[in-house]
Structures are given as structure tokens and as C-alpha cells.
Amino acid sequence: MPPLLDVDPHRPPAPQTRSAASPFPAAAENGASPDDPHAAAAADDAIGTSPEDVAMNAYADGDDRALNVVYDALAPRLFGFFLRRARSREVAEDLLQRTFLQIHRHRANFLRGAAVAPWAFAIGRRLFLDHVRDRSTERRRLGERDDDGLEFLTSGSDPEAVASAREEAAHFLKRLELLPENQRIAFELVRIDGLSMAEAADFLGATVSATKVRCHRAYKALGLLDGQLRGEAPENADSGGKGDR
Amino acid sequence: MSDLNDSHGARGDTAKFSVPLPNPALRAALFAKIAAEPAPVRPTQRRWDAAIRLGGFLASLAIFLIVGGVSVGERPAGYVAAMAVAWGALFLLLSRLLVPPPGSALGPRRATLAAIVLGAPLALTVLVVLGRVLWPATATCDGPNNHSDRCFFYSCLFSAPILLAFVVARRGTVMRDVALHGAAFGAIAGCFGALLITLRCVYAVVPHLLVGHVAPVILLGVVVALLAEPILRFRER
Numbered sequence: 001m002p003p004l005l006d007v008d009p010h011r012p013p014a015p016q017t018r019s020a021a022s023p024f025p026a027a028a029e030n031g032a033s034p035d036d037p038h039a040a041a042a043a044d045d046a047i048g049t050s051p052e053d054v055a056m057n058a059y060a061d062g063d064d065r066a067l068n069v070v071y072d073a074l075a076p077r078l079f080g081f082f083l084r085r086a087r088s089r090e091v092a093e094d095l096l097q098r099t100f101l102q103i104h105r106h107r108a109n110f111l112r113g114a115a116v117a118p119w120a121f122a123i124g125r126r127l128f129l130d131h132v133r134d135r136s137t138e139r140r141r142l143g144e145r146d147d148d149g150l151e152f153l154t155s156g157s158d159p160e161a162v163a164s165a166r167e168e169a170a171h172f173l174k175r176l177e178l179l180p181e182n183q184r185i186a187f188e189l190v191r192i193d194g195l196s197m198a199e200a201a202d203f204l205g206a207t208v209s210a211t212k213v214r215c216h217r218a219y220k221a222l223g224l225l226d227g228q229l230r231g232e233a234p235e236n237a238d239s240g241g242k243g244d245r
Numbered sequence: 246m247s248d249l250n251d252s253h254g255a256r257g258d259t260a261k262f263s264v265p266l267p268n269p270a271l272r273a274a275l276f277a278k279i280a281a282e283p284a285p286v287r288p289t290q291r292r293w294d295a296a297i298r299l300g301g302f303l304a305s306l307a308i309f310l311i312v313g314g315v316s317v318g319e320r321p322a323g324y325v326a327a328m329a330v331a332w333g334a335l336f337l338l339l340s341r342l343l344v345p346p347p348g349s350a351l352g353p354r355r356a357t358l359a360a361i362v363l364g365a366p367l368a369l370t371v372l373v374v375l376g377r378v379l380w381p382a383t384a385t386c387d388g389p390n391n392h393s394d395r396c397f398f399y400s401c402l403f404s405a406p407i408l409l410a411f412v413v414a415r416r417g418t419v420m421r422d423v424a425l426h427g428a429a430f431g432a433i434a435g436c437f438g439a440l441l442i443t444l445r446c447v448y449a450v451v452p453h454l455l456v457g458h459v460a461p462v463i464l465l466g467v468v469v470a471l472l473a474e475p476i477l478r479f480r481e482r
Contacts, residue, residue: 105418
């Protein structure tokens with residue numbers, strides 16, 4: 001059984017272009033080459049210097065055209081973020097639109113030199129929580145988590161392969177949910193939503209090192225370090241992230 | 246998750262994990278909506294924030310002067326000067342810690358906020374005890390039974406405008422931990438109130454200082470932390 005995720009935990013997310021085949025709106029748009037560990041490490045710790053960060057700064061200062069760059073960089077990632085949680089395209093699009101409206105209305109509060117991704121994801125997360133609270137959908141969402149909604153994760157012409165991919169996706173998501181929350185969120189932010197380590201650390205309010213540790217533990221728990229995924233439960237699912245800061 | 250699809254080529258190209266991109270029509274609709282709705286820009290907001298903070302600071306000072314301003318009483322002048330400098334320095338240090346680290350728009354880390362909240366009353370207590378040790382004569386600077394209540398009240402009164410300025414400037418913005426932010430605002434505003442009341446109050450015994458000058462810092466931190474969610478949290482505009 002090949003590993004579901006072809007990832008080296010010590011390597012930052014690889015630069016990636018979006019295509020119909022890309023998995024989650026994964027990201028790693030930090031510009032670091034996976035072959036250059038020094039550049040990768042620097043990019044991992046750098047924050048507030050990406051094109052979207054520069055564009056957001058210009059937008060906050062009143063350059064309305066800069067929103068195009070911010071939208072192009074963040075919309076696919078935020079859309080994936082919402083889609084994975086809401087399991088509904090309609091809701092995800094609504095939340096995406098509301099998030100960008102809030103980015104627009106709150107742009108004056110964006111601090112100079114800050115990274116836009118953690119800020120935008122924090123707004124998105126807040127809106128999603130409000131959405132869940134307002135519509136009392138949390139219980140229903142949890143109850144429908146098994147396979148429902150996974151069709152958006154899979155595509156293809158071979159029904160057997162699609163079914164297998166969906167099964168694998170469901171299995172992976174189940175294992176992901178078994179992780180302690182701090183590890184799961186760190187893993188999702190870095191490997192699925194495409195934030196750099198520094199951006200994820202900013203979102204989480206933790207240090208970069210602590211975020212790396214959480215990701216590493218998530219990898220370990222998911223069996224990604226040795227290429228194993230199926231079979232066993234995450235080894236530290238009950239540990240509550242002991243030792244994490 | 247650099248790639249879920251091509252892991253060792255196992256999936257081939259017939260089945261993919263994929264997330265569709267948002268509808269292109271959404272972009273057009275969103276940009277049209279945004280274009281029709283002017284939003285404030287940062288330079289204007291910065292001026293407004295600076296005015297609010299200055300207003301809070303001046304209002305605190307005005308209340309302090311109306312109440313009577315500086316009063317040394319029987320306390321040693323060196324003690325009063327040293328306390329003013331130390332408590333003022335603490336206020337400035339804690340205010341500086343509230344500035345987000347470079348690159349972050351979400352505010353200081355939780356550990357920094359917790360350090361502000363816990364460190365403010367702790368540092369003030371240490372300074373109170375240190376003052377008593379360095380100036381033993383302060384042991385006789387005591388007053389009537391209810392004098393701590395009055396200082397407690399005035400300390401809260403002096404803190405209120407600064408606290409209000411913090412809240413007005415930051416309410417509704419995106420913060421990492423609203424309750425901790427609120428507690429930090431309360432503690433820092435309380436520190437400023439404690440500084441002013443220390444300049445005003447002529448009593449210097451340790452129990453009085455702890456109840457009348459330091460306890461308001463804790464009270465404000467707790468109260469604002471409890472009220473933070475409804476008052477400060479991010480709201481859709």
C-alpha cells in the first residue's frame with residue numbers, strides 16, 4: 001500500500017501550481033525550493049514578505065487593485081479551508097465571499113509588514129464558527145462526517161479508482177480527526193492550507209519551533225514518517241499533545 | 246500535503262483527490278460588491294487610533310489633576326520619585342509588550358499576553374515590598390481604616406479612560422485570544438491607574454498599597470477578560 005501522502009516532514013511544503021488535479025488547495029507558496037534546505041528553512045521562518053503580504057499592505061494603504069493579488073493567492077486556500085469544514089460548496093462560497101468582504105472592511109486594521117494569510121484564516125475561522133453557531137449545524141456536521149461530502153475530494157473517470165480514492169480520503173480524514181487538536185490544526189494549516197511554518201505559528205500563537213514539533217508529532221501519529229497510513233490508530237491520539245507548548 | 250495524488254504514482258491519473266476552485270463568477274460578484282463599498286484605509290485609521298490613545302491618556306491625567314494631582318505627604322521624596330519611575334517604567338514595558346511581533350497582525354503570542362496579565366500585579370507587589378525594605382520610614386505612613394477603599398476607587402477611576410481607549414481602538418478587530426487580550430488591556434490600564442494613585446496617595450504601608458493600588462490591576466484584568474468576548478471579539482461589519 002503506497003503512502004497516501006508523499007511528504008517529507010522535514011521539508012517545507014513544495015512550491016505548487018494549482019491544477020484540477022491538485023489535492024487540497026495545498027499551498028507551500030513560500031517560494032522555497034524543496035532541494036535547498038537553507039532556503040527552505042529561511043522561507044519557513046520568514047513572515048510578511050510574500051507577494052500577497054506586500055499586496056495586502058498596499059491594499060490597506062488604499063491601492064484597491066492590490067486586492068487581485070491577495071484574492072488569487074488566498075481564495076483557493078480559504079475555499080479549501082471552508083470546504084473541508086463545511087462539506088458544502090454553497091456554504092464554502094458564501095463564507096469565502098464574507099471573508100473577503102471582512103478583509104476589505106477591516107483592511108485599515110491590518111498591521112504594516114504583517115502576513116496576510118494567518119490574518120485572513122483567523123477571520124475565516126471566526127466566520128465559520130459564527131456560521132456553525134448561528135445555524136446550529138455543528139452537531140449535524142459531526143454526524144455526517146464519515147463519507148458524506150467527500151465527493152468534492154475526488155474526481156476521475158474510473159469508478160473503482162474514485163471509490164478507492166474516496167475510501168482513502170475518508171480514512172485519512174478519520175485519522176486526522178483522532179489527532180490532538182493542537183497537532184491537527186498545525187498539520188492542516190501547514191500541509192493542507194499551505195501556510196508557512198511562521199504563518200501557522202502566528203495563527204496558532206505559538207513559536208515556530210513549537211509548531212514544527214506539533215506538525216512532526218502529527219506526521220508521526222499519522223504514520224507518515226515511515227510511509228504507513230492504514231491499520232493502527234494514531235499513537236498519541238490520547239496524549240493531548242503532551243509536551244506541546 | 247504536497248501531493249495526495251501522485252504518491253509513488255499509485256493512483257495514476259484516473260482518480261484524484263481534488264478540491265474545486267471557487268466559482269469564477271464569485272470573484273466578479275465580490276469585486277463588484279467591494280468596488281461599490283468604500284472602506285477606511287490604514288493611514289486614516291492610524292491617526293484615529295493615535296487620537297483615541299492620546300485622548301485616553303489625557304483624560305486620565307485630567308481626572309488625576311481634578312482629584313488633586315501629586316501629593317507627597319509624609320512619604321520620603323526619594324521613595325515617591327523611585328516608585329513613580331519604577332511603576333511608570335513597568336507601564337511602558339507592558340505597553341511595549343502589547344505591540345505584536347513583526348509580521349503578525351493577530352497580536353502578541355499567548356505567552357506574552359499571559360506574562361503581561363500575571364506579571365503586572367506580581368511586579369507591582371515586588372516593587373511595593375522593595376519600597377518598604379529600602380525606605381523603612383514608610384512603615385509609619387498609615388491612615389484611617391477606609392483609606393484603602395478610596396484608593397481602590399480612584400485607581401479604577403484613573404485607569405478607566407486608558408482602558409476605554411484600548412477597547413475602542415481594538416474592539417471588533419481580529420485577535421488571537423480575545424479574553425487574554427482583554428485581561429492584558431485591563432492589567433496595563435490598571436498599572437497606569439496604580440502609577441497615578443501612587444503619586445496621589447500619601448499612605449505607604451504595604452497592606453494598603455496591595456489592597457488600594459495593586460488589587461485594582463487584578464480586578465480590571467479579570468473584569469475585562471470576562472467581558473472581552475461580547476465587547477472585543479471580531480464582528481462582521
